[in-house]
Amino acid sequence: MPPSDAAIHVEDLCFSYGATDVLHGLTFSIGRGEVTGLLGPNGAGKSTTIKILTGILEARSGCVEVDGLRLPGQSVELKRRIGYVPEAADLYESLSAQEFLELCGRLHDLDDRTLAARIEALLTSFDLIDQRLAALGSYSKGMRQKVLISAALLHNPAIVFLDEPLTGLDVESAVLVKSLLAALATQGRTIVYSSHVFDVVERICTRVLIIDKGRLVADGSPDALKTQAHETSLEAVFRDLTDAESAEPRVAQILQGLAPR
Amino acid sequence: MTPALVRAIAVVTAPFGVDRRQLAQLVQLFGALGERKEVTGALGTDRQALQLTSMGLLIPGALMCLLALGSMPLGEYDLITLGISSMLLLVVLVVEASNSFLNPAEATVLAHQPIAGATYFTAKLTYLLAVVLRLELTVSGPPSLAGLLKPEARWFYPLTHFGSACLAGIFIALMACALFGLLFRVLPASRLRSAALWMQLLVTLSPLLFNVARPVRRALATVPWLPHVDLSFLPIAWFSALGVIGQAPPAIPLR
Numbered sequence: 480m481p482p483s484d485a486a487i488h489v490e491d492l493c494f495s496y497g498a499t500d501v502l503h504g505l506t507f508s509i510g511r512g513e514v515t516g517l518l519g520p521n522g523a524g525k526s527t528t529i530k531i532l533t534g535i536l537e538a539r540s541g542c543v544e545v546d547g548l549r550l551p552g553q554s555v556e557l558k559r560r561i562g563y564v565p566e567a568a569d570l571y572e573s574l575s576a577q578e579f580l581e582l583c584g585r586l587h588d589l590d591d592r593t594l595a596a597r598i599e600a601l602l603t604s605f606d607l608i609d610q611r612l613a614a615l616g617s618y619s620k621g622m623r624q625k626v627l628i629s630a631a632l633l634h635n636p637a638i639v640f641l642d643e644p645l646t647g648l649d650v651e652s653a654v655l656v657k658s659l660l661a662a663l664a665t666q667g668r669t670i671v672y673s674s675h676v677f678d679v680v681e682r683i684c685t686r687v688l689i690i691d692k693g694r695l696v697a698d699g700s701p702d703a704l705k706t707q708a709h710e711t712s713l714e715a716v717f718r719d720l721t722d723a724e725s726a727e728p729r730v731a732q733i734l735q736g737l738a739p740r
Numbered sequence: 741m742t743p744a745l746v747r748a749i750a751v752v753t754a755p756f757g758v759d760r761r762q763l764a765q766l767v768q769l770f771g772a773l774g775e776r777k778e779v780t781g782a783l784g785t786d787r788q789a790l791q792l793t794s795m796g797l798l799i800p801g802a803l804m805c806l807l808a809l810g811s812m813p814l815g816e817y818d819l820i821t822l823g824i825s826s827m828l829l830l831v832v833l834v835v836e837a838s839n840s841f842l843n844p845a846e847a848t849v850l851a852h853q854p855i856a857g858a859t860y861f862t863a864k865l866t867y868l869l870a871v872v873l874r875l876e877l878t879v880s881g882p883p884s885l886a887g888l889l890k891p892e893a894r895w896f897y898p899l900t901h902f903g904s905a906c907l908a909g910i911f912i913a914l915m916a917c918a919l920f921g922l923l924f925r926v927l928p929a930s931r932l933r934s935a936a937l938w939m940q941l942l943v944t945l946s947p948l949l950f951n952v953a954r955p956v957r958r959a960l961a962t963v964p965w966l967p968h969v970d971l972s973f974l975p976i977a978w979f980s981a982l983g984v985i986g987q988a989p990p991a992i993p994l995r
Contacts, residue, residue, distance in 0.1 A: 535851045558854035569848035573776035586853045
C-alpha cells in the first residue's frame with residue numbers, strides 16, 4: 480500500500496529492453512511537494528524510470544502509482560496531470576514554437592484565451608517571443624529545450640518530471656529554469672529532476688535518489704547523504720556509492736596517450 | 741471535405757474511446773506536417789500540389805470511362821480500372837504515407853501527451869482517408885459511374901467500385917508505410933528522401949516492367965508441366981472482387 484501522502488509510489492519495479500535488464504526491483508515513494516533529484520551514472524536507469532513514471536514505457540513487473548493513478552492502465556489520465564521535459568529535444572521541425580505550444584495546450588484541453596496568455600508569458604520569459612513564428616528546425620538546442628520546458632509547464636501540472644532539463648541552455652536561461660523550479664517547489668508541486676549536474680540537485684532538491692545499475696543505492700536529503708558518507712559534497716557521495724572512478728587517473732592516462740613519443 | 745469527414749468519423753468512433761477534439765487537432769496537425777514536407781523534404785505534397793494532382797487524375801479517370809463502352813465483362817472492367825487507379829495513386833501515397841506515419845521525432849513528441857492510442861490511430865487513418873478520398877474522387881469517380889453502362893452492373897455498382905477503390909488506396913498507403921518502416925531500419929532517416937524517389941520511380945515504371953514480363957508469362961503458361969499460377973493472392977484481386985460483389989463474377993476468382 481502506498482503512503483497516503485505519496486505523489487509517486489514505486490514498488491519492486493523491473494524493466495528490460497529486450498534481453499537487457501535495466502531496472503531491478505526499484506522501490507521508493509515521493510511525497511507531495513517534494514523536490515527529488517534522480518542521480519546516477521549513464522545507463523543507470525534514470526531516464527527509463529522517468530519514462531515509466533510518465534506512462535511512456537510499461538514496467539515489466541512491479542507496482543507504479545503516480546498521483547493516485549495506477550500505471551500503465553491509467554496512463555492517458557496521468558499524462559493530463561503531469562508535465563514532462565524529455566531528455567532528447569525532439570520536436571516537429573516544420574512547426575513554429577507558437578504552433579507547437581498551441582498543439583500541446585489544446586491536447587490538454589486548455590481554452591484559447593488561457594492558452595494564448597500562457598504561451599505569451601512563457602515565450603516572453605524564455606526570450607523566444609520574437610522567434611515564436613520561426614520553424615523549430617531552425618532553433619538551437621537551447622532554444623528547443625526552452626520550448627520543451629514551456630510545453631511541460633503550459634497546463635500548470637501538479638507533478639513535473641525533468642530529464643536533464645539544463646542541457647544546451649545558456650547561463651541566463653539555466654539560472655531562470657533553476658529559479659523557476661525552486662519557485663514551483665515552494666508552490667507545493669512535486670518535482671522529479673534527473674541530472675548529472677550535482678550542484679543544481681544539491682541546491683534545488685530536498686531529497687536525492689541515487690540509482691546505479693538499475694538499483695536504488697541511496698535515498699535521503701543531500702545533507703543526510705553527505706553526513707552518512709562522511710563527505711563534503713554530493714559528488715563525492717555519488718562517487719563512493721557508484722564506484723565511479725576519480726577523474727585524475729583517467730586525465731593522466733589521456734595526457735600520457737597524447738604525449739609525443 | 742476533411743472537417744466533415746473528421747466529424748463523421750468522430751461520431752462513429754466515439755464509443756471506442758476516440759476523443760473528438762483531439763482527433764480534429766491531430767488530423768489538422770498531420771495535414772500541416774504533410775503540407776510542410778516534414779519528413780520527405782521536397783517530396784511532400786502540399787495542398788496546392790494535391791489539388792493539382794487531383795485535377796490531373798481526372799484525365800485518366802475520364803479515359804478509363806471509355807473502357808465501359810467495350811464488350812469486356814464487368815469483372816474485367818472493374819479489375820482494369822481499379823488496377824490503373826491504384827497504380828496512379830501509389831505514386832502520390834508513397835510520399836503522403838511516409839509523411840504522416842513515419843516521422844522519427846513523433847514518438848518523443850507525442851508519447852507523453854494525453855492521447856489515447858485509439859484517438860492517435862484513428863487520426864492517422866482519417867488523415868490518410870481524406871487524402872485517398874480527394875484523389876479517388878477524380879480518378880475512380882468517373883469509372884464508377886461509367887460502369888453502370890455494363891449490363892451486369894446493378895444500381896449500386898458506383899458505391900461498391902468507389903468503396904473498394906478507397907479501401908485499396910488505404911491498403912496501398914499502409915503498405916507504403918510498412919515498406920518505409922523497413923527502410924528506416926536499414927537506411928538513415930536522411931536517405932529516406934532518395935528512397936522515396938526510387939520507390940516513386942519504380943512505381944511509375946512498373947506498368948512497363950509488367951508489359952515486358954507479359955510475353956514471359958504467356959510463354960510460361962504454355963508449358964504444360966508448370967503448375968497453374970493462382971493470382972487470388974494479389975491484393976488487387978480482393979478489392980476487385982469487392983467492387984463487383986453481388987453483381988458479376990470477379991476477373992480473378994477468389995479461393
